[in-house]
Amino acid sequence: MKRRKRKENLKNLIWAKTNGICAKCGRGVEIDKRTIDHFIPKYHGGTDDMRNLIPLCKACNRAKSSRLMSIEECCPFLDEEYIKQIRKYVGK
């Protein structure tokens, strides 16, 4: 129960980055279709760092899968502030 709650909180934080729209397709997404995706997939060494977590709808998440994408391709609807964070994360 506790664990689930923590997960929900994280999801809210990530989705607050875009105010509830998908970072890739820009559509407003209902709560039960919201997912969190890793910009750099875990498969490619990405971590659970907040900067690496982006809000994607289920469809975009599925389409992205574990591919590496450019910021422009992956999150055109993300605010500049968060884009900068991703750049920093990628550059480290």
Ligand SMILES: [Zn+2]
């Ligand atoms: Zn989407």
